[in-house]
Amino acid sequence: MNKTLLGQYLRQLRLDKGLNQQQLADLSGVSQPHISKIEKGKEGPSDAAVLKVCQALEHEDPNQLPESFLRTIKPERVWAYCPNADCPGAKRPMVGQSDVIRPNFLEIDEGQTRWCGECREVLVCRCPNPDCRAPAMPGAFCTMCGTKYVENTSKSPTPSD
Numbered sequence: 781m782n783k784t785l786l787g788q789y790l791r792q793l794r795l796d797k798g799l800n801q802q803q804l805a806d807l808s809g810v811s812q813p814h815i816s817k818i819e820k821g822k823e824g825p826s827d828a829a830v831l832k833v834c835q836a837l838e839h840e841d842p843n844q845l846p847e848s849f850l851r852t853i854k855p856e857r858v859w860a861y862c863p864n865a866d867c868p869g870a871k872r873p874m875v876g877q878s879d880v881i882r883p884n885f886l887e888i889d890e891g892q893t894r895w896c897g898e899c900r901e902v903l904v905c906r907c908p909n910p911d912c913r914a915p916a917m918p919g920a921f922c923t924m925c926g927t928k929y930v931e932n933t934s935k936s937p938t939p940s941d
């Protein structure tokens with residue numbers, strides 16, 4: 781259970797119902813100081829107390845918060861890159877390393893689908909290496925495993941073809 785998020789959600793529910801903390805205390809049988817702690821996501825109140833408050837607010841499952849609420853929480857900003865090797869926004873930074881591509885990077889809200897402003901490709905926010913999947917950081921390579929973010933596929937075909 782994410783207590784901070786749950787607390788924010790319960791506070792929202794209480795305000796939606798036009799209750800103050802004391803009225804909710806009377807309704808749920810949980811003391812007002814505990815309700816205050818629950819809403820702030822602090823340690824102290826037992827899970828049973830949290831459950832009572834949830835029930836008083838007609839929220840069934842403390843481990844499950846509705847999508848509609850989670851969408852209102854300010855999302856994290858993450859870096860995302862354009863995976864298209866031919867993207868006009870991609871840079872080939874060093875002479876003699878024309879196969880090293882520094883992809884077009886943008887900062888986006890985590891979990892959001894965004895498109896490259898240059899080529900309309902869907903942006904990727906994780907390392908392409910399936911064993912790594914580290915969050916992407918601006919540059920040509922993953923800082924965790926060294927995998928190139930974008931393989932230059934537009935060059936001459938590999939000998940094995």
Ligand SMILES: [Zn+2]
Pocket residue numbers: 862863864867868869884896897898899900901
């Ligand atoms: Zn692009």
Ligand SMILES: [Zn+2]
Pocket residue numbers: 907908909912913914922923924925926927
């Ligand atoms: Zn990686």
